Amino acid sequence: MCGIVGYIGHKQAYNILIQGLYRLEYRGYDSAGMALIKNNGILNVYKSKGKVANLEDEISGKDYEGTIGIAHTRWATHGIPNNTNAHPHTSQNGAIAIVHNGTIENYNILKEALIRHGYTFSSETDTEVLVQLIEYIKIKNKCTLFEAVREALKQVIGAYAIAVIEKDNPNVIIAARKSSPLIIGVGDDETFIASDATPIVGFTDKVIYLKDNEIAVINRNAPLQISSIENNEPSQLDIQELKMNVAQLEKGGYDTFMLKEIFEQANTLKDCIRGRISDNYEQIILSGVLENKDKFINANRIVIVACGTSWHAALIGKRLIQEMCLLPVEVEYASEFRYGNPFITNHDIVIAISQSGETADTLAAVQLAKSKGAFVYGICNVVGASIPRNTDSGTYIHVGPEIGVASTKAFTGQVTVLTLLALCAGQIRKTVKKETVQEIAKGLYQMPEIIQDVFKLDETIRNLSHTFTYARNFLYLGRGYNYPTALEGALKLKEISYIHAEGYPAAEIKHGPIALIDKEMPSVIIAPNDSLYDKIVSNVQQVKARGGFVIAITNKGNTAMKQIADYCLEIPEVPECLTPIVVSVPLQLLAYYIAIYKGQDVDRPRNLAKSVTVE
Numbered sequence: 001m002c003g004i005v006g007y008i009g010h011k012q013a014y015n016i017l018i019q020g021l022y023r024l025e026y027r028g029y030d031s032a033g034m035a036l037i038k039n040n041g042i043l044n045v046y047k048s049k050g051k052v053a054n055l056e057d058e059i060s061g062k063d064y065e066g067t068i069g070i071a072h073t074r075w076a077t078h079g080i081p082n083n084t085n086a087h088p089h090t091s092q093n094g095a096i097a098i099v100h101n102g103t104i105e106n107y108n109i110l111k112e113a114l115i116r117h118g119y120t121f122s123s124e125t126d127t128e129v130l131v132q133l134i135e136y137i138k139i140k141n142k143c144t145l146f147e148a149v150r151e152a153l154k155q156v157i158g159a160y161a162i163a164v165i166e167k168d169n170p171n172v173i174i175a176a177r178k179s180s181p182l183i184i185g186v187g188d189d190e191t192f193i194a195s196d197a198t199p200i201v202g203f204t205d206k207v208i209y210l211k212d213n214e215i216a217v218i219n220r221n222a223p224l225q226i227s228s229i230e231n232n233e234p235s236q237l238d239i240q241e242l243k244m245n246v247a248q249l250e251k252g253g254y255d256t257f258m259l260k261e262i263f264e265q266a267n268t269l270k271d272c273i274r275g276r277i278s279d280n281y282e283q284i285i286l287s288g289v290l291e292n293k294d295k296f297i298n299a300n301r302i303v304i305v306a307c308g309t310s311w312h313a314a315l316i317g318k319r320l321i322q323e324m325c326l327l328p329v330e331v332e333y334a335s336e337f338r339y340g341n342p343f344i345t346n347h348d349i350v351i352a353i354s355q356s357g358e359t360a361d362t363l364a365a366v367q368l369a370k371s372k373g374a375f376v377y378g379i380c381n382v383v384g385a386s387i388p389r390n391t392d393s394g395t396y397i398h399v400g401p402e403i404g405v406a407s408t409k410a411f412t413g414q415v416t417v418l419t420l421l422a423l424c425a426g427q428i429r430k431t432v433k434k435e436t437v438q439e440i441a442k443g444l445y446q447m448p449e450i451i452q453d454v455f456k457l458d459e460t461i462r463n464l465s466h467t468f469t470y471a472r473n474f475l476y477l478g479r480g481y482n483y484p485t486a487l488e489g490a491l492k493l494k495e496i497s498y499i500h501a502e503g504y505p506a507a508e509i510k511h512g513p514i515a516l517i518d519k520e521m522p523s524v525i526i527a528p529n530d531s532l533y534d535k536i537v538s539n540v541q542q543v544k545a546r547g548g549f550v551i552a553i554t555n556k557g558n559t560a561m562k563q564i565a566d567y568c569l570e571i572p573e574v575p576e577c578l579t580p581i582v583v584s585v586p587l588q589l590l591a592y593y594i595a596i597y598k599g600q601d602v603d604r605p606r607n608l609a610k611s612v613t614v615e
């Protein structure tokens, strides 16, 4: 949510910054901007509403010289997307420029005080307040930019990752963070800063993950200094190796990142289970669980917190853990959990699921659960992100960078890790049979091949999707393990095609939603050959009896379903608890092609951004 990139070094900053913005664009694309300092003390600031390409056009032919610069791609929080509200924001005297990701909650109070001191504001943003405050402090205290930024941040309530530069000092960038991510890339005579690692990949593999409440002084003529905002205590420089390559950040011949990521799933699931299942399928080796056996043996309850797609994975995890570990499991939206006075004790395990590892509500839920004494376990994708760094233990899903805003491969990775976790903890607790472990572990092991087989549906789904561009509403129905999959299918469709879609437990439709059924309301019904198959056949019949249009996802060779449903998408048979992984692929493809036929920008759906780092 909002992307920041900065550069200081011996190269021209522009190309690095613009490429960085393209790589960060998935975090927000309402507007973009860049500030560069020329060595003769000129600060050039360029901004443009809309996507990064517009900014590139705006700067083309203009003066973009400078070996120091900061840039930003915005997801609007305060103020509509326009040029004025776009970052970088500059201070009243035009000397200081800032880019910011986050929200400053007390900006109104600060703004009123600054107005009393004669400051005027051109934008509606909280960020402009911060840069004016920095200028005010700098002039009043006659101090350095670093001191002014540090002092200003002490007055700020909220979340921020910022980068600040000053016209008359082309040698320094000040960067700081609290509750929003910021990474420093350490190169040879050059330093990068970015909201995530993507703009840094290809330039250096040495990174420092700035911690909460830290401020960095990046001076081209002096060693990097990081210290605490609060008391200026110096921090150790913890340089880590970045394991990401440029190919992972490119579309690799696909039209979109989303399509690439859907088709990557056979491989990403291989990466996700690698080394985690023994050769004879008898042992699940999940170090985060095995190293904390006591916690899993003595737990009274598990609470899973997450948002969006990750919350859907959590609902599947609930069934898995209850079944394999005989433990009560509750699933909460992180945003509700954090303000819901949750009853948590030190006998609870709280599992936080997050692809980005940066979702503000999930991070806050983690911190709250820890403060109440729970053992907190993270299931994340982005290595080194805030959630994995704030949890007691956890497991990475290892599906590689997910750039398409709609989550696909992360969802199947999360469900896979939850399956492994349920089996591993079930083994420790002795609540799962050896044969069950073997059957499911083998099913997981074969999953990459099975998914490859499911990809053969691509053309059928593409052709079918064309029929549905007219639809204004969709219903997604499933039961048991596939009720959450239905929710996920509906979410995928609405976020990229803007067609309203509802996911429902199939049996519930007769308590209300069946009133919506008519020939213009397609229903996607998930009907694999599982323990609830006969029940869901009745639900299909109920929809058909009311003139509804049914697309059924069922197992190969199910001729009976072909007689009832209008279309059947046939998938291979797998153990019941693994069906969500297999079913989600045709659901992703269906949403994808409907959106494409409707002409939507699937990688950058309107109003959305990846990595929701604000409340």
Ligand code: F6R
Binding pocket: 307, 308, 309, 310, 311, 353, 354, 355, 356, 357, 358, 359, 362, 405, 406, 407, 408, 491, 492, 495, 611, 612
């Ligand atoms: C939907 C989607 C979002 C995210 C949600 C949580 O396709 O991507 O609903 O799942 O914003 O994000 P993470 O998993 O990064 O915490």
